[in-house]
Amino acid sequence: MKDMTLGQYFPGNSLLHRLDPRAKIIATVLYIATIFLAKNVYCFGAVLAVSVLLVLVSRISLRVVLRGIKPILFILAFTMIINMFFTQGETLLFSFWRISLYLEGIYRAILMTVRVVSLIVGTSVLLTYTTSPIVLTDAIESLLSPLKKIKIPVHDFAMMMTIALRFIPTLVDETDKIMNAQKARGADFNSGGLIKRAKALIPILVPLFVSSYSRAEELAVAMECRCYRGDVGRTKFVRLSYTVKDWLFLVGLLLFGAAIVLANIYLPIGFSV
Amino acid sequence: MSEFIRAEHLSFSYGKGEDAIPALYDISLSIEKGEYVAVLGHNGSGKSTLAKLLNMILVATGGKLWVDGKELTDPDFSEEDLFALRRKVGMVFQNPDNQLVAGVVEEDVAFGLENMGVPYEEMHKRVKEALRLVGMTEYAKHAPSRLSGGQKQRVAIAGVLAMMPACMILDESTAMLDPQGRQEVLDTVERLHRDNGITLLHITHYMDEAARAKRVLVIHDGRIWADGTPEEVFSRRDELREIGLDVPQETEVVEILRRAGLSLPLGCVGTDACADAIVRALTEKP
Numbered sequence: 290m291k292d293m294t295l296g297q298y299f300p301g302n303s304l305l306h307r308l309d310p311r312a313k314i315i316a317t318v319l320y321i322a323t324i325f326l327a328k329n330v331y332c333f334g335a336v337l338a339v340s341v342l343l344v345l346v347s348r349i350s351l352r353v354v355l356r357g358i359k360p361i362l363f364i365l366a367f368t369m370i371i372n373m374f375f376t377q378g379e380t381l382l383f384s385f386w387r388i389s390l391y392l393e394g395i396y397r398a399i400l401m402t403v404r405v406v407s408l409i410v411g412t413s414v415l416l417t418y419t420t421s422p423i424v425l426t427d428a429i430e431s432l433l434s435p436l437k438k439i440k441i442p443v444h445d446f447a448m449m450m451t452i453a454l455r456f457i458p459t460l461v462d463e464t465d466k467i468m469n470a471q472k473a474r475g476a477d478f479n480s481g482g483l484i485k486r487a488k489a490l491i492p493i494l495v496p497l498f499v500s501s502y503s504r505a506e507e508l509a510v511a512m513e514c515r516c517y518r519g520d521v522g523r524t525k526f527v528r529l530s531y532t533v534k535d536w537l538f539l540v541g542l543l544l545f546g547a548a549i550v551l552a553n554i555y556l557p558i559g560f561s562v
Numbered sequence: 563m564s565e566f567i568r569a570e571h572l573s574f575s576y577g578k579g580e581d582a583i584p585a586l587y588d589i590s591l592s593i594e595k596g597e598y599v600a601v602l603g604h605n606g607s608g609k610s611t612l613a614k615l616l617n618m619i620l621v622a623t624g625g626k627l628w629v630d631g632k633e634l635t636d637p638d639f640s641e642e643d644l645f646a647l648r649r650k651v652g653m654v655f656q657n658p659d660n661q662l663v664a665g666v667v668e669e670d671v672a673f674g675l676e677n678m679g680v681p682y683e684e685m686h687k688r689v690k691e692a693l694r695l696v697g698m699t700e701y702a703k704h705a706p707s708r709l710s711g712g713q714k715q716r717v718a719i720a721g722v723l724a725m726m727p728a729c730m731i732l733d734e735s736t737a738m739l740d741p742q743g744r745q746e747v748l749d750t751v752e753r754l755h756r757d758n759g760i761t762l763l764h765i766t767h768y769m770d771e772a773a774r775a776k777r778v779l780v781i782h783d784g785r786i787w788a789d790g791t792p793e794e795v796f797s798r799r800d801e802l803r804e805i806g807l808d809v810p811q812e813t814e815v816v817e818i819l820r821r822a823g824l825s826l827p828l829g830c831v832g833t834d835a836c837a838d839a840i841v842r843a844l845t846e847k848p
């Protein structure tokens with residue numbers, strides 16, 4: 290359970306792992322935009338190919354990536370069916386009672402699936418699987434730092450995130466302890482209906498909340514003792530720096546996005562959505 | 563040697579007005595630079611309150627207090643003075659989990675330095691050095707949650723150490739550790755005291771830990787009850803018992819043997835010293 294702090298992160302040393310985290314955040318945004326720009330079959334083919342390429346470059350095992358899709362399989366299947374049967378088109382394949390299936394519907398269902406799958410696969414490989422949350426926090430602070438000029442407390446948010454990440458394993462441990470303590474007193478967390486189970490959680494949440502509160506107070510004192518005073522005259526231990534490979538990667542993605550836009554315009558063949 | 567901490571008739575109460583709960587009364591003491599002092603007292607005696615006054619987590623309600631020549635109770639004491647003070651007086655707390663801020667050991671050690679605005683190269687040098695001094699170099703990239711209690715506490719010490727303080731206060735920093743962790747922490751801070759001349763203030767309720775210091779200060783009901791070498795303080799065994807404290811186990815053994823008629827000194831402190839004294843007493847006897 291302690292590994293929760295790492296989230297989805299898989300340590301490694303691939304090209305994607307070594308990219309600057311800020312470049313990866315920007316790349317993810319670019320990539321998402323590109324996916325939504327894609328309109329015809331060729332574009333979707335290219336998007337899918339790039340997603341596969343990203344997975345290969347990240348050296349994350351295919352099993353892990355597929356496991357990431359599992360939770361959305363139901364939604365995926367549902368949208369697929371809806372798209373298949375509720376798209377009106379020209380080529381009627383099959384009609385029964387009030388349900389009719391068009392060729393366009395099948396196209397559309399496949400394309401939507403490709404879109405969602407590459408969205409999930411691409412973003413997780415680009416960001417969550419290959420970037421540790423700690424580095425990600427630094428990157429977010431750095432990317433948002435222009436907002437400090439309009440008095441948005443970027444540093445404070447980043448610090449909150451850092452502390453939250455730091456304390457997840459601590460709180461998980463604590464929850465374990467409290468649950469065991471309650472079980473030792475005869476609490477039952479595993480039977481009864483939904484409401485009964487939810488109610489059984491109250492004796493866990495209350496002590497957890499109380500102890501977190503006193504933890505927070507102690508931590509605040511400890512931080513003050515180490516001269517913490519917010520974002521005043523602070524220097525950073527982690528220094529992020531863009532290198533040639535970050536720029537090349539971003540330019541590559543940008544070109545890919547441009548290619549998709551051009552393909553939308555000049556390659557209208559095939560079915561588009 | 564020069565004076566580092568000086569208190570004159572220092573007092574402190576929690577709360578204000580009629581609800582005020584006094585915690586310290588009329589504390590006057592002086593601690594030299596480079597001293598190793600243990601502050602002993604049972605729970606609620608005011609020993610932690612005293613520590614918190616020294617780096618101004620709490621502000622004294624009466625009397626005067628100087629740290630390194632600067633008066634803390636001066637009404638003109640500024641925010642800049644406060645940060646200068648906290649750089650000088652580092653504090654390690656009881657719960658190792660509640661004082662580590664960052665998710666990576668080396669980043670946590672750097673936290674104080676980041677706040678002080680130490681330049682990048684210097685910061686990395688100091689973090690490395692601090693981790694080396696507490697023997698945690700190989701854990702620099704680990705997550706604190708994966709360390710043992712003693713290791714976490716050593717990381718916390720490194721975090722304080724990187725700020726290069728003149729004085730380190732351990733506020734019951736060993737209370738939540740297992741015997742091995744306690745040993746690790748004590749060995750680390752005692753080595754720093756010896757080699758780097760850091761003034762060490764160890765607040766504890768373990769008698770055997772207090773016995774390792776050069777000077778023991780006993781706080782009882784908010785007052786200084788005793789102040790002297792461990793030998794002097796622990797020779798008052800019966801009085802200590804009356805206020806709910808004890809003497810180290812080996813001192814207790816020597817005392818019982820002394821009362822049984824062996825010719826042993828009063829207030830023998832330290833396992834080796836006690837063992838030697840007993841051996842001597844037994845071999846001298848015909």
